[in-house]
Amino acid sequence: xxxxxxxxxxxxxxLKALAHSGRLxxxxxxxxxxxxxxxxxxxxxxxxxxxSTLSHHLAELSEAGLLKxxxxxxxxxxxxxxxxxxxxxxxxxxxxxxxxxRDPHCL
Amino acid sequence: xxxxxxxxxxxxxxLKALAHSGRLxxxxxxxxxxxxxxxxxxxxxxxxxxxSTLSHHLAELSEAGLLKxxxxxxxxxxxxxxxxxxxxxxxxxxxxxxxxxRDPHCL
DNA sequence: CTAAATATTCTTAATTTCTGGAAATATGAA
DNA sequence: TTCATATTTCCAGAAATTAAGAATATTTAG
Numbered sequence: 001x002x003x004x005x006x007x008x009x010x011x012x013x014x015l016k017a018l019a020h021s022g023r024l025x026x027x028x029x030x031x032x033x034x035x036x037x038x039x040x041x042x043x044x045x046x047x048x049x050x051x052s053t054l055s056h057h058l059a060e061l062s063e064a065g066l067l068k069x070x071x072x073x074x075x076x077x078x079x080x081x082x083x084x085x086x087x088x089x090x091x092x093x094x095x096x097x098x099x100x101x102r103d104p105h106c107l
Numbered sequence: 108x109x110x111x112x113x114x115x116x117x118x119x120x121x122l123k124a125l126a127h128s129g130r131l132x133x134x135x136x137x138x139x140x141x142x143x144x145x146x147x148x149x150x151x152x153x154x155x156x157x158x159s160t161l162s163h164h165l166a167e168l169s170e171a172g173l174l175k176x177x178x179x180x181x182x183x184x185x186x187x188x189x190x191x192x193x194x195x196x197x198x199x200x201x202x203x204x205x206x207x208x209r210d211p212h213c214l
Numbered sequence: 215c216t217a218a219a220t221a222t223t224c225t226t227a228a229t230t231t232c233t234g235g236a237a238a239t240a241t242g243a244a
Numbered sequence: 245t246t247c248a249t250a251t252t253t254c255c256a257g258a259a260a261t262t263a264a265g266a267a268t269a270t271t272t273a274g
Contacts, residue, residue: 008128015126018199020262021119028202040221050264055222074220074271089200092125092192095135127232150251157234162252164232181241181250 007091010065016090022049023057030067037070037077046080076080113197117172121195124171129156130164137174137187144177144184 018024029046031040044054059079061067065084070077125131136153137145151161165185168174172191177184 008131012128013129014124015122015131019119019122019126021115022262024119024122031202041219046219051221052223052264052266053262056262056264059222071271074218076221083198088197092199093196096111097109129232131256146250147252151251158251159234159236160232163234166252178240181248183251 009093014064014066014084017061017066020057021045022053023061025068026054026057027061027080029077035079037068037079039072039075039077040070041075043078118195118198121171121173121191124168124173127164129154129160130146133161133164134168134173134187137185142186144175144186146179146184147183148182150185 014016018027019054021047025047026043036047036055038060040051043049043058044051047054049057049096058069062078065080066088068081070079132154133150136150140149147158147161147165150156150165151158154161154169156164165174165176169176169185173188173195174185175188177186
């Protein structure tokens with residue numbers, strides 16, 4: 001039941017990562033940024049967040065598999081993992097929302 | 108920025124409510140149950156969770172607007188708020204996943 | 215090598231969340 | 245009213261999260 005590799009636990013972890021207004025803002029900034037990723041420093045100046053705090057949140061989003069870090073010189077770019085984001089929203093939609101309408105005449 | 112009625116805060120609150128394996132299981136049980144709602148006691152025996160703990164989680168899901176409670180005699184039925192669930196997944200999809208692919212040739 | 219720029223880890227404190235037993239509440243029946 | 249059932253609220257301790265300053269690491273330039 002507490003298998004950390006189970007789908008339920010993975011989904012929960014990803015939802016936890018998203019369930020924070022600061023991290024949600026970070027994700028939105030990254031998603032709206034270039035496909036190759038947005039430097040941590042750029043996100044920082046964009047959101048006005050202390051570097052150490054930002055780093056924690058970036059780590060949590062990365063460990064959840066939602067962001068991918070790539071070093072480029074002294075900067076580190078963070079890019080969104082769209083496949084994971086897609087899988088997450090699809091899980092929510094299918095498993096938790098019943099794929100749309102649960103009303104009998106809709107199925 | 109901290110307006111509790113802002114879309115970002117509402118979304119965050121709903122994600123927080125979902126970001127817990129126990130609550131996610133509760134939601135799944137409710138979604139799979141009858142449209143008119145599932146009695147709290149039924150969820151309890153289904154998931155084997157102490158009544159008070161379950162009640163806390165049901166309250167959190169309800170306050171987030173994801174579940175709707177209806178009293179029926181001594182039992183209280185909980186039903187999923189599909190409109191909210193739909194709005195949440197759509198927000199995630201549109202605002203956080205860019206509506207699918209961010210790759211230039213996909214847009 | 216040294217310095218500068220960029221980010222992360224360390225550390226500590228404050229806050230919040232989670233949990234579940236016990237008590238309280240609400241409803242319907244006898 | 246009194247009892248039984250269903251559920252919630254109260255309470256408290258344990259555990260996890262959040263925040264951010266200071267110190268540390270990594271990489272590039274000179």
